Amino acid sequence: MAPQIDHTRAEELFSAYIDQRTTADEKAFVERHVATCAECRAKLDATRAVVVALRALPQVKAPRSFVLPKEMERKARPSILSWYPALRVATALAAVAFIITFAGDLMTPRPGTVAMIPMQASAPAQPTQMAEPMLKQAAPAEAPAPAAPAPEAPASDAARVSPTPTPETMTVAGAEPVTDTATMTESMALAMEATPEAASENLATAEARPDGVQLYAATPENQATESQAASNEAVAPQADWLRVAEIVLGGLVIVLGAATLIARRAA
Amino acid sequence: MDENALIQSARKGDLNAFNTLVLAYQHQVYNLAYRIMGEEAAASDAAQEAFISAYKNLKSYRGGSFKSWLLRIVTNASYDELRRRKRRPATSLNGLMDGDDGEAEFDVPSGEEGPEAATQRHELAELIQQGITTLPDDQRIVLVLSDVQGLSYEEIADATNSNLGTVKSRLSRARAKLREFLQARGELLPEVYRLDSNSA
Numbered sequence: 001m002a003p004q005i006d007h008t009r010a011e012e013l014f015s016a017y018i019d020q021r022t023t024a025d026e027k028a029f030v031e032r033h034v035a036t037c038a039e040c041r042a043k044l045d046a047t048r049a050v051v052v053a054l055r056a057l058p059q060v061k062a063p064r065s066f067v068l069p070k071e072m073e074r075k076a077r078p079s080i081l082s083w084y085p086a087l088r089v090a091t092a093l094a095a096v097a098f099i100i101t102f103a104g105d106l107m108t109p110r111p112g113t114v115a116m117i118p119m120q121a122s123a124p125a126q127p128t129q130m131a132e133p134m135l136k137q138a139a140p141a142e143a144p145a146p147a148a149p150a151p152e153a154p155a156s157d158a159a160r161v162s163p164t165p166t167p168e169t170m171t172v173a174g175a176e177p178v179t180d181t182a183t184m185t186e187s188m189a190l191a192m193e194a195t196p197e198a199a200s201e202n203l204a205t206a207e208a209r210p211d212g213v214q215l216y217a218a219t220p221e222n223q224a225t226e227s228q229a230a231s232n233e234a235v236a237p238q239a240d241w242l243r244v245a246e247i248v249l250g251g252l253v254i255v256l257g258a259a260t261l262i263a264r265r266a267a
Numbered sequence: 268m269d270e271n272a273l274i275q276s277a278r279k280g281d282l283n284a285f286n287t288l289v290l291a292y293q294h295q296v297y298n299l300a301y302r303i304m305g306e307e308a309a310a311s312d313a314a315q316e317a318f319i320s321a322y323k324n325l326k327s328y329r330g331g332s333f334k335s336w337l338l339r340i341v342t343n344a345s346y347d348e349l350r351r352r353k354r355r356p357a358t359s360l361n362g363l364m365d366g367d368d369g370e371a372e373f374d375v376p377s378g379e380e381g382p383e384a385a386t387q388r389h390e391l392a393e394l395i396q397q398g399i400t401t402l403p404d405d406q407r408i409v410l411v412l413s414d415v416q417g418l419s420y421e422e423i424a425d426a427t428n429s430n431l432g433t434v435k436s437r438l439s440r441a442r443a444k445l446r447e448f449l450q451a452r453g454e455l456l457p458e459v460y461r462l463d464s465n466s467a
Contacts (some may be wrong), residue, residue: 004416019413021420043446050446054414057392062297063307066318067289071284 006033010040084263085207092258098249105242270333278325285322292334295416296341298389302411303345304398309352310345317344338416339426342408349404399446406441413438 010033015020017030034041270291276284296317302312317340327334399407405427412418412426413434423434 005276012436012439017437019420021435046446046450050442050449051275053391053395054445054451055409055417057302057415058388059294059298060301062314063291065290066293066296066315067284067286068318068322070282071409072319072322073280123446165358200288219301 003171004054005031007037007040009134011032011043014044020052054259061221087256087260091253091260094249094252097245098253101242101245101249105239105246108239261265273329274333277322278328282322287324288333291320292337295334296337299338299341299411299416300345300348302396302399303342303408304348305396309348313344313348314341314356317341320344328350334370335418335422335426338412338418342412342426346404346408351439381442394449394452399444401448402444406437406444409434409437410441410445414442 010030013022013026013030017027022030030044034044268287273284277288291359293314297310297314300313300317304313309350317337321340324340340450393451399410402410408427409423412423413420418426420431420434420438423429423438424431427434427435
């Protein structure tokens with residue numbers, strides 16, 4: 001009599017044997033076993049009969065039609081997939097433009113780099129008002145100033161700056177009277193740091209006065225500051241334009257990149 | 268119009284083309300759902316759900332046998348429906364055969380089958396269907412796909428996202444259980460299904 005494990009193994013193989021999906025060894029085992037085991041042979045026959053009965057089951061007719069209603073028709077619309085190549089190219093172009101603009105911005109000198117001295121407390125007072133009295137105070141100290149005020153002083157400056165400094169402006173510039181050019185230059189730099197345009201105006205004003213010109217020419221720091229300020233005046237609008245372009249292009253790259261990713265995922 | 272042309276038109280949104288495919292496959296689709304579910308209303312829901320899903324996901328059809336692709340969708344829809352009904356047992360197993368006369372309508376092959384043989388065949392079909400519904404879901408689906416729909420092991424593995432070994436073992440257990448179910452009701456079966464002690 002065959003051991004129980006043989007019956008179990010044979011029964012497990014009946015299904016595959018009926019479907020002819022056993023290996024040669026398995027097939028030989030099943031056939032050998034059922035040749036000697038009547039019970040397993042009966043089970044194999046019954047299993048085969050079940051499979052035959054299942055395959056002979058009549059097809060159940062659908063009780064109704066499953067055609068989809070007209071409302072379900074979807075309009076043929078351009079898929080986002082068709083946009084993918086264009087989006088990819090647009091993203092690449094925008095990214096390149098952004099990189100070029102960013103590089104150009106990095107190479108452009110910025111107004112903020114003019115001030116060589118460390119940043120100090122912000123100067124809310126008008127820089128012109130602070131700087132102009134300095135020049136006027138400094139002039140008598142270095143060289144005797146002419147008795148009469150400079151006739152070619154710009155009218156705008158005259159309007160903005162009082163000919164005789166008020167006590168308030170003196171207090172802002174410094175409690176002690178300004179007596180040397182170094183102190184004056186420091187005040188100029190402060191003024192430029194606050195607003196470059198105002199600083200440029202101050203320089204122009206200083207040059208317009210004969211005494212002021214001499215004072216400026218006397219210090220190398222003033223010369224450097226003057227040339228940088230002039231250059232800043234020229235690049236400032238360009239730098240602003242680059243900043244705007246950078247922001248716009250950066251945003252464009254982000255939006256196009258997101259759209260490209262969405263289109264790619266939909267693929 | 269051939270099947271591929273209909274599929275291409277349907278992919279572009281042509282509902283008429285898709286409905287032509289529905290008409291061609293609806294009996295097979297419903298039959299599979301019915302054999303898995305064992306209930307007409309549930310099978311109708313699953314079949315309708317499968318066609319809607321197929322229409323919406325036609326873009327994911329990447330060639331090959333459209334029938335196999337469709338049957339896979341029906342199998343999944345039926346499986347989902349089975350799970351849904353298990354979560355709501357009050358609605359399941361109602362009206363096992365709930366056609367107009369309380370029974371499902373079968374395609375009776377024309378021939379010289381007498382009324383007695385037809386009745387016996389009908390009773391046997393009902394009994395087998397009852398036996399199928401007693402099987403665990405995973406075994407039931409494999410059994411129906413294999414022995415009712417005639418899919419190969421490979422197609423079943425593809426449709427059920429399983430491997431060949433799993434398909435083989437599930438089918439073996441399903442057939443053995445169904446055999447035992449039918450043998451336990453031997454009086455109703457023709458001679459071939461009876462496995463009494465004399466034949467052993």
